[in-house]
Amino acid sequence: MTAISTRRRIWGWFFFDWASQPYHTLLLTFIFGPYIAGVAAETFIADGASEEAxxxxxQTLWSTMLTIAGLIIGLSAPILGALADTTGRRRPWISTFSLMYVVGAASLWFAVPDxxxxxxMLVxxxxxxxxxxxxxxxxxxxxxSLGSDQEVGKISGSGFAFGYLGGFLALLIxxxxxxxQGNGKTLLGMDPAFGLDANAKEGTRAVGPIVAIWFAVFMVPYFLWVKDDAPKADRINFAKAMSQLSGSIRALRKRVSLASYLGSSMFYRDALGxxxxxxxxxxxLVLDWSIVQIGVFGIISIIAAAIFSWLGGKADFKRGPKPVIKFCIWMLIAVCIVVVSMDRTQIFGMALAEGSSIPDLVFYGCGILIGGMGGILxxxxxxxxxxxSDPDNPTESFGLFGLSGRATAFLAPASIGAVTAMTESARIGISPLIVLFLLGLFLLRWVKPEGDRAEWDASSQS
Known part of the structure; x- marks a missing residue:
């Protein structure tokens, strides 16, 4: 493979981040998530519940949906990875799940405000x-396959930075x-495009189809420039896949660094999610922001994420990923403490004047850190x-990585849902994230900064 084709393959790989980032940016975090939470709250109020309840x-309903989705992802990820590794083909799987992405996103147009x-719509x-x-x-x-162990940190950081720029542009549009906004106008002071009905929230609901179209268009460079290597086999071998996966899981007993890392990332990535x-x-729900205010917050957060991800990739290249991860976790713990200790009337127990902008300014600062540190992490x-990772079975290895990121993906939303229900406070409900970050930080102490490939190679040959 020539230098030019390698560079093009890397750029094709970058375009996945550009294409896919809006699902997390626009749908999960900044537009659809807050919109559907507001719809749910208004529905419960109409049914007779108090505003706080x-x-x-x-928030509990939203957490339940994320819990169920996390369980499905966590249980399936390593199996899918092992199956793909039996053939060496990944593009058919990517095409199939891309279709799920597009259909799921486009359908959110029908999330009516009543x-x-x-x-x-949650389903x-x-x-x-x-x-x-x-x-x-x-x-x-x-x-x-895109570079050496040292180079992949910079490549990974650049990919996230490029993806966040895509998310920023999509959110801006x-x-x-x-x-x-509350007056029915967009941020530019105009009516929603294409004659969309502001009273029916059609401008906000358009986020689903926009994200679907964005993904379909910008995945084209990926499919043009990133090809599968020569296939290992023509057909999936389920028995072989399960045998390899079982062996990899059993081998975790001898691979202390990998087992510790999977456990650590299981908790801190769950908290980040x-x-x-x-x-x-x-x-x-806590600060009573409008969708447009949350969108502006998102723009600031995404810009920070793009810049910090790029800088984080450089830090990874010079110092390795482990110290970078530890620094980010500590910063995010500090953010969680601030968020739990603040609402519209007080911060850390100190009363604020009615209508004070301090909570807004503080949360904007938190957004910069959430975006920046989250991108680097x-x-x-x-x-x-x-x-x-095992060079011969990288999809299975990243399937285990996916499992570690999703096996307890129900913990964050479920614990947030439980604490929110017990306290009837959306603010205090965020507090379990602090514990999850601390658990991840604790387990990270047994992770070798250079990984354990050498040990794995030696044990596999013995």
Missing amino acids: AKAQA GSNLIQ LFAVGFIGAEFVLIFINAQLP LLAFFAE GLYGFGGTYAR QSASRSLMVRH
């Missing part, structure tokens, strides 16, 4: 979310031309996983 119920089809969101996460397993498995999944709903995490 309705907000808590809305809440009459609330549950159906369809989960379909697209599961598709997006499954695609990511196979995309991540291609990272080891939505806010400027589609999403309605909780921040992403509930950051926008926190702003909507994800990039460095897959870089450290490359140092622990």
